Amino acid sequence: xxxxxxxxxxxxxxxxxxxxxxxxxxxxxxxxxxxxxxxxxxxxxxxxxxxxxxxxxxxxxxxxxxxxxxxxxxxxxxxxxxxxxxxxxxxxxxxxxxxxxxxxxxxxxxxxxxxxxxxxxxxxxxxxxxxxxxxxxxxxxxxxxxxxxxxxxxxxxxxxxxxxxxxxxxxxxxxxxxxxxxxxxxxxxxxxxxxxxxxxxxxxxxxxxxxxxxxxxxxxxxxxxxxxxxxxxxxxxxxxxxxxxxxxxxxxxxxxxxxxxxxxxxxxxxxxxxxxxxxxxxxxxxxxxxxxxxxxxx
Numbered sequence: 001x002x003x004x005x006x007x008x009x010x011x012x013x014x015x016x017x018x019x020x021x022x023x024x025x026x027x028x029x030x031x032x033x034x035x036x037x038x039x040x041x042x043x044x045x046x047x048x049x050x051x052x053x054x055x056x057x058x059x060x061x062x063x064x065x066x067x068x069x070x071x072x073x074x075x076x077x078x079x080x081x082x083x084x085x086x087x088x089x090x091x092x093x094x095x096x097x098x099x100x101x102x103x104x105x106x107x108x109x110x111x112x113x114x115x116x117x118x119x120x121x122x123x124x125x126x127x128x129x130x131x132x133x134x135x136x137x138x139x140x141x142x143x144x145x146x147x148x149x150x151x152x153x154x155x156x157x158x159x160x161x162x163x164x165x166x167x168x169x170x171x172x173x174x175x176x177x178x179x180x181x182x183x184x185x186x187x188x189x190x191x192x193x194x195x196x197x198x199x200x201x202x203x204x205x206x207x208x209x210x211x212x213x214x215x216x217x218x219x220x221x222x223x224x225x226x227x228x229x230x231x232x233x234x235x236x237x238x239x240x241x242x243x244x245x246x247x248x249x250x251x252x253x254x255x256x257x258x259x260x261x262x263x264x265x266x267x268x269x270x271x272x273x274x275x276x277x278x279x280x281x282x283x284x285x286x287x288x289x290x291x292x293x294x295x296x297x298x
Contacts, residue, residue, distance in 0.1 A: 001040070001041050001042075002038060002039070002040055002041075002082060002083060002086055003038070003039060003041065004034055004035045004036075004037060004038055004039075005034045005035075005037040005038070005039055006034070007034070009039060009046070010027075012044075012046050013037065013039065013046065013049055016046060016049050016068045016070075017049070017051075017066065017068065023051070023066075025220075026053065026220060029056055029220070030056045031053055031054060031055065031056055031220060032051060032052075032053060032065075033054075033061075036051070036052040036053070036054065036061045036087075037049070037050070037051050037052070038050045038083050038086045038087065039083075040079055040082070040083060045070075046070070047069065047070045047073055047079065048067075048068065048069045048070065048073065048076070048079045048080065048083055049066065049067070049068040049069075049083075050064060050066065050067055050068075050080065050083035050084060050086070050087075051064070051065050051066035052064050052065060052087060052091065053065040053094075055189075055192040055193075057192055058192070060091075061087065061091055062091060062092070063091055063092045063093065063094045064084065064087070064091060064092070064093040064094070064114075065094060067080045067083070067084075067110050067113065076109060076113070077109055077112050077113045077116065078113075078116070079113075080109075080110065080113035080114075080117075081113045081114075081116035081117040082117075084113065084114060084117035084118075084119070085117050085118075089118070089290050090289075090290060092119070092287050092288065092289045093110075093114045093119050093287070093288040093289075094285055094286070094287055095107060095110055095111065095285070095286040095287075095288070096127075096283055096284070096285055096286075097283065097284050097286065098283060098284070099281055099282075099283070099284055101284075102124065102284060102286065107286065111286065111288060114288040115288070118290055119288040119289055119290055120288070120290075120291055121288065121289045121290070121291050122286060122287070122288050123168045123169075123264060123265075123286070123287045123289075124264070124265045124284060124285075124286050124287075125262045125263060125264050125265065125284070125285040125286075125287060126262065126263055126264075126265055126271055126274075126281050126284065126285075127260065127261075127262050127281065127282055127283040127284060127285050128260065128261045128262070128263070128274045128279035128280060128281055128282070129258055129259065129260045129261070129279060129280060129282050130248055130258070130259045130277070130278055130279045130280075131257060131258045131259075132252070132256075132257040132258070134278045134280075135278060136245075136248060136249060136252060136278075137241070137244065137245035137248055137249075137276075137277035137278055138245060139245050139246065139249050140203075140242035140243075140245055140246060142205065142206060142242065143203045143204060143205060143206075143211055143239065143242045143243075143246075144203070144204050145201040145202070145203050145204075145214060145246055146201060146202050146204065147198060147200065147201060147202075148200065148201075148202045149198075151184075151187050151191075153202075154183075154187055154200065154202075154213065155180060155183040155184045155187050156180070156183070157183075157202060157210065157212075157213050157229075157231070158183035158186055158187065158213065158227075158229065159179040159180045159182075159183040160179075160231045160232070161212060161213065161229035161230065161231055161232075162174050162179045162182065162183065163179070163232050164232060165229075166264070166266065166267040166268075166269065166270070167263075167264060167267060167270075168264050168266065168267075170182070172289075172292065173185065173186070175292065176292060186227075190215060190217065190226055190227065193217045193218060193219055193224075193226065194217070194218040194219060194220070195215070195216055195217030195218040195223075195224070195226060199215075199216045199217075199250055200213070200214075200215045200216075200226075201213070201214045201215075201246065203239070203242065203243055203246070205234070209234070210231055210234075211230060211231065211234045211239050211242075211243075212228070212229050212230035212231055212234065212239060212240075212243055213227060213228075213229050213243070214227070214228060214243040214244075214246050214247050215227035215228075215247070216247045216250045216251050216254075221260065222256070222258060222259075222260070223251045223254070223256040223258070223259045223260070224259065224260050224261060225244065225247050225248075225259065225260070225261035226247075228240055228243045228244050228247065228270070228273075229243075230243070238273075240269065240270060240273040241273050241276055241277055244273055244274065244277045244279075245277055247259075248277065259279075260282075261274065261279065262285055
């Protein structure tokens, strides 16, 4: 029987998870919720679990976060696919692994279940981190950084940056909604993150021309690089390094000892910028999503 998690299931669900303390913490924060946690039950025994995540203020989950099956389940792929189909789209599946483990069975079986449930588009993202054991990147002397309190101004800037973007989610969002509406959607998501809105910055060159945007932020795991983007007319001058360095300094000045960030594996210029600024790959995030226009089970 497939059902959402009942009040009496919490202890049994925790025993199924690799990191029960994380589940408890996010459950208390309402980023995990009973109606976002589906179980496959055989009487009182739990045979499978699927956990979705969202912001505490979200009305619906944004990402499938965890898939678990009991060791005696003969067909975990089929079980997981059935659990995934219980949640109506849209959502993504975010699967985390170590570099070099992308083809490990614990990864490929879960991706097979996601594909069976309709999430057939797969994108690999490099997960970077800077720690206070590393030197700070050189702070920019050729750019100035100014706050911009108007969300619509930021949306317009994001829309300009989206032109010819190498970011997979940005390209998909622009194709789905158009550049400005996608940018507004992104702004709304960034505002739900834990980082303060008043740290967002617009970068200008020495002639007063806009270069791009730099957003320090934070999520449930701690400080993160929220957004780095350069407008098309300013690309080719290495300005992404300046923006990333500014974010790193702002977060470090606030006491961050570890700063994390993701970029698509195909976005080689951004990956190179992280590496020049002293960030190192520590994990891989694999994102499975529904192809445009398709829904689960179709």
